[in-house]
Amino acid sequence: MDIVYTLWLRSVKRYTRSKSRMVGSLGMPVFLLLVLGFGLNSVVAIPGMEQGYIGFIIPGIISMSVLFTSVFAGIQIIWDKQFGFLKETLVAPVSRLEIMLGQTFGGATTALIQGLMIFVLSLLIGLEISSIPGFLIAIVFMMLIGISFTAFGIAIASRMEDMHGFQLIMNFVIFPIFGLSGALFPIESLPGWVRYLTLLDPLTYGVEGIRYGLLGSSHIDPAICFVILSGFTILMVGFGSYLFRKISI
Amino acid sequence: MKMSAITVKDLTKKFGDFTAVNNLSFDIEKGEVFGLLGPNGAGKSTTMAMLSTMLKPSSGQAWVNGYDILRNEDEVRKSIGIVFQDPSLDEELTAYENMDFHARLYRIPKNERQKKITELLKLVELDEKKDNLVKTYSGGMRRRLEIARGLLHEPKVLFLDEPTLGLDPQTRNHLWDYIHRLNQEKGITIILTTHYMEEADKLCHRIAIIDKGQIIALDTSEKLKNDIGGDIITIVSSEKDNLYSVVESLPGINNIEVHDSSITIGLHNAEKHVAQIVNMASESGVPIDSISIHKPTLEDVFLHFTGRTIREEEATGKEQMRMMQRSRK
Structure with a gap:
């Protein structure tokens, strides 16, 4: 446990130290929140949504922020590989699983902080949360998204030699995961085949879970969301640690 | 076997068709500074x-x-400290934090951690800059920090892979002093790789010269140099084959070798024989372009054993490195 904490501590220290990254990765979500939220608020009416379209997409934007930060935190292992720091951890008398878990929780923590920042901004532009327990539920879902996708990032990083493939992963894996998740539109209004795709996307259950927590209503039962997303998290941590164990430098 | 710090027996590593290490065997005693000398690759x-x-x-x-x-990986890892050839510090952390990270990884108890870190940072004279981010450090400071970090968990054996590569001569000398003191004062066994002759000569008790994955000579620096047979006379001549047959008959020669552009002669008290050689050459009408005498260096030893200078070897070495990296993927 000490080792996991050590790795966690390093990730968090690095994160809090780089203010530019912190602010930089807020840019895109805030931009989407403002442009889509205010731009479409008056034209789009979502049945059963009291807080309008902007209220509807806030959970989606929070998920996006957590998703991007966590995948990036996982992929950062490639930097450690290139700058040689990974060797220092790999040659220590500790298990790879401990290293991988430390990295995962570290990445998930930074992703959670990033998500909470969007949450605070949302409060400023008028979000009204349904209840305190609801807020805690939202936090749980943010953590699950953070852990599963940091582990996913580590899995990718374990197979990549350098950062060249990063754009590819972003465009063909991460954006589709975000786009299909129902972060920006209600799942119910989709045609049948797209809806199936959406239901295959693990992030959908994260978005819906956060939506239930913050707004008090969602299309998918939050208990189902929790079970599916937890299952996905366990799967990803297993997958990530399996690939990380085989990493070579 | 119990008394040795390191015992290596028929160690071999192949990357595809390329044999990087070929049947290596050697012993390193406790408290020894042992050098692996050879070109890149x-x-x-x-x-x-x-x-x-x-x-x-x-x-x-x-x-x-x-x-x-193979069987006691973790115990081996606890016993060794490593300074890698490439940098391996976290630049976004301070020197102290890098040390602290290492101390926690090696499970050094909390109450000893701070004391040991401060002690070692003092040893490498980075104590005053311990709270600066590593990215503000110079190459030499980073190297010193890495050495301090490698010593934190009190390893029995310290691995130094090209410890002074890319450092300026002054910093290099400074580092040599540290390494020497570590060995003297703490009795740590040190194994270091280098392709600087001078470094091996100055630091190591024994040196293994490695070429193409094999040990071609292993002894103390003194004995290796003696193998050549005293001093070295290097003669450059356009008719080196004729010259060879002329000087061959000179008494007291320990060895004589013909290289691409020169002849080297190993003999004792070379100064006394130079005039004689020049006379013999001019009597036979063999031109001499230049002649020089020097005390043998490890460079000569390398030339003696491989027939190449270590610099010629660098070029082909890089080719091999590339091959190796390719086959590792």
Whole structure:
């Protein structure tokens, strides 16, 4: 446990130290929140949504922020590989699983902080949360998204030699995961085949879970969301640690 | 076997068709400074990687501090400190934080951690800059920090892979002093790789010259130089084959070798024989372009054993490195 904490501590220290990254990765979500939220608020009416379209997409934007930060935190292992720091951890008398878990929780923590920042901004532009327990539920879902996708990032990083493939992963894996998740539109209004795709996307259950927590209503039962997303998290941590164990430098 | 710090037996590593390390065997005693000297791509770093459990050997065995590198990985890792050839610090953290990270990884108890870190940072004279981010450090400071970090968990054996590569001469001298003192004061066994002759000569008790994955000579620096037979006379001549037959008859010659553009003669008290050689050459009408005498260096030793200078070897060494990296993917 000490080792996991050590790795966690390093990730968090690095994160809090780089203010530019912190602010930089807020840019895109805030931009989407403002442009889509205010731009479409008056034209789009979502049945059963009291807080309008902007209220509807806030959970989606929070998920996006957590998703991007966590995948990036996982992929950062490639930097450690290139700058040689990974060797220092790999040659220590500790298990790879401990290293991988430390990295995962570290990445998930930074992703959670990033998500909470969007949450605070949302409060400023008028979000009204349904209840305190609801807020805690939202936090749980943010953590699950953070852990599963940091582990996913580590899995990718374990197979990549350098950062060249990063754009590819972003465009063909991460954006589709975000786009299909129902972060920006209600799942119910989709045609049948797209809806199936959406239901295959693990992030959908994260978005819906956060939506239930913050707004008090969602299309998918939050208990189902929790079970599916937890299952996905366990799967990803297993997958990530399996690939990380085989990493070579 | 119990008394040795490191025992290597028939260690071999192949990357595809390329044999990086070929049947290496040697013993390093406790408290010794042992040098692996050779050009780039000779297999030095690969040997280090295997001994530090970073790389699995294709065949053969090795023990570090009495532990089998294949069966007791964790015990081996606890026994060694490593300074890698490439930098391995976290630049976004301070020197102290890098040390602290290492101390926690090696499970050094909380109450000892701070004391040891401060002590070691003082040793490498980085105490005053301990709270600066590593990215503000110079190359020499980073190296010193890495050495301090490698010593934090009190290893029995310290691995130094090209410790002074890319450093300016002054910093290099400084580092040599540290390494020497560490060995003297703390009795740590040190194994270091280098392709600087001077470094091996100055620091190491014994030196293994490695070429193409094999040990071609292993002894103390003194004995290796004696193998050449006294001083070295290097003669450059356009008719080196004629020259060879002329000087061959000179009494007291220990060895004589013909190279691409020169002849080297090994003999004692070379100063006394120079005039004689020049006379003999001019009597036979063999021109001499230049003639020089020097005390043997390890460079000569390398030339003697491989027929090449270490610089000629660099070029082909890089080719091999490239091949190796390709086959590792």
